[in-house]
Amino acid sequence: MSDKSLQEPTFLILTALAAGAQHGYGIMTDVQRISSGRVRLRAGTLYAALDRLCGDGMVEFDREEVVDARLRRYYRLTADGAERLAAEVGRMRANATVAATRLGLAGGTA
């Protein structure tokens, strides 16, 4: 598994799918919600990321349905994807802990 850290949109897509299978538009809205509106994925970026994540085996096709005459394809996180996301969470947590500790030391406790 790659040691390279995930880019934020990728991290957010995997996070969105960690709660369960979602379709493209659902992932877009969920990512916006998770990032408190800071990150807004567009269709080109989302599907380029999904193409890569599917190719890397982190995300896979789940099912499809037709709503209002429009096709919706659902994607889900794979075991590899969950493992990669967990590793990234651990890495970010460790970094955040160090940063918080140092800020605490630098800022003083008085």
Added chain:
Amino acid sequence: MTAPERPQLPPEPARTAQRQLERGCRRLLALYPARHRRVHEEEMVGVLLASAHDGQRRLAPRDAADLIVGAARIWLRRAGRLRHPDGAAALALLSVLAPVLLCAEAVANSGLLGIVWVGCGGFVPPWIRLPNLVAISLLHGPGFWLLTAAGPVTLGLALCGLRRTAAFAALLLAGAGAATASPVPTGVQYASDPLVAITLCTSVVAAAALLLSDGPARGLRMFRRPAITLAGAAALTLAVLGLGACFEIQIGGHLYSALYLIGDTGVIHRSGLDAAELSAVAGIAILVVAAARSLRSAVGRRVLLLLALPALPYLLPELWRLALADPSLPQWLSPFLPLVNLISLVLFLAAALLAALVPLPPAWRLRRPRWHEEGNR
């Protein structure tokens, strides 16, 4: 798949706007690879329409730009990991053949071996004419010798297993040779000089093959039939020697026949020329047959395509020049020659980019993406 729900139709003006927006989306989605479109086009259209506000008729510029960038990313990613093992084999083969071709070009362009050939075939021992060879070497500038050295140096380093060094040597020697051999201010005129253009372009192809392939060692292992390999090498030698003798060479802005430099009588000249022409025709005929045979395999087709790249920047300006030589054509076309040179250069760069995008890693290194099969179910 669940049963389709009955669509709730919006009012007519909204439907018209939606159709217009959908057409715009599909126009941009046409930029995506066919396989991607087959799997994702409908859902992407759905997502784009769902993201649009009521009555929106056109994609927002940022959404359009995002789709274009997304298409470029997917194309580049796919090009970078084309999975067909034939490509890897073709590149490995090319990492041997391109340096050999570089050597052959240097020999053909220098005319030196042509003179030796004519000397042998035309009854004049080459050592007798040694002063002429020295004269040629003195007349040529350092750029010529840098270009000529590119082939042997690259091939030698590649066969020693130093493929990265060989690749950089090819680029360095050919680049430095081109820069010093043809100090033309426009920067594109070099495309009309056969020695500089073809050697430079072949060195780019050789460097790309050396850097991106598994190396010449794998390429050499692919020569499984020594008889065919020997026949190919003999044909290339015949063609190169013959052409080297037939062609004129350019020294200090003047054209000289390689045979002229023999400085011998007309009888010997004619005999030598006949021998040279015969060998060139025989060699080329064998090479054409070999090329036709290699078209049968995917590896052969790729190798031929990549080997043909160096001819591009030379052929187009030459064809244009030949056309201009026809008196029935209006002479006002001649100022457009630099433009033709530029187009030729752009064509080559595009083709070189294509060649650079054929770095096909061996199939076993890659995982086939699962979603393609699943998406096509």
